[in-house]
Amino acid sequence: MIVVGLTGLARAGKDTIANYLVSEFGFYMLVFSRDAIDPVLIQKQIPITKENEALMGDELRKEFGYNILARKLLEQMQKIKSEKFVLSGVRSPEEAIFMKENYPNFKLVRIVAEKERRFDRRVIMSMSANDFYNRDKIDTEHKGMQKVIDMAENEIENNGALDELYRKADFMMKRFEVPKVIKEDLQVKQMTLFG
Numbered sequence: 001m002i003v004v005g006l007t008g009l010a011r012a013g014k015d016t017i018a019n020y021l022v023s024e025f026g027f028y029m030l031v032f033s034r035d036a037i038d039p040v041l042i043q044k045q046i047p048i049t050k051e052n053e054a055l056m057g058d059e060l061r062k063e064f065g066y067n068i069l070a071r072k073l074l075e076q077m078q079k080i081k082s083e084k085f086v087l088s089g090v091r092s093p094e095e096a097i098f099m100k101e102n103y104p105n106f107k108l109v110r111i112v113a114e115k116e117r118r119f120d121r122r123v124i125m126s127m128s129a130n131d132f133y134n135r136d137k138i139d140t141e142h143k144g145m146q147k148v149i150d151m152a153e154n155e156i157e158n159n160g161a162l163d164e165l166y167r168k169a170d171f172m173m174k175r176f177e178v179p180k181v182i183k184e185d186l187q188v189k190q191m192t193l194f195g
Contacts, residue, residue, distance in 0.1 A: 004085070006087065007110050050124075113158040
């Protein structure tokens with residue numbers, strides 16, 4: 001089994017790479033915010049927003065320990081029939097350490113991109129540059145994300161075109177000895193997982 005954890009600042013390309021690993025290599029994707037935090041927000045009837053996800057993530061880590069989100073994902077992984085997982089949004093060293101302890105073949109990959117490129121990719125177009133870069137500062141300095149970024153043994157730089165990013169992901173998977181899947185095999189696998 002292989003588990004790839006993706007870390008990086010906002011809009012670096014984590015989900016883009018995760019989705020590529022799903023479509024081309026047959027990975028099963030879990031996202032820390034979507035799969036570990038959003039169910040709690042839904043249960044508490046709190047709107048799902050980036051701000052609420054960040055606040056709830058902080059609250060959960062403070063109350064249950066800094067690896068709580070990784071523990072929640074592990075529970076889900078154990079119920080899913082897959083030998084390949086990609087986890088998007090590793091934000092704390094404790095999450096990475098927890099996954100490595102449970103999956104010796106855990107690969108932590110940092111996705112990096114120039115801050116101007118990341119700003120251009122922002123989803124909320126009304127967000128100012130100051131607010132966007134302040135989020136980086138909060139994530140790296142106050143939430144410990146710089147530590148997890150520094151822990152990563154692998155890196156993909158994402159400042160070019162999409163096909164260049166995909167070539168880099170292909171190269172990384174080759175290094176990890178993960179072959180591409182044949183599309184027919186992927187369809188059968190998806191039917192087995194979800195059918």
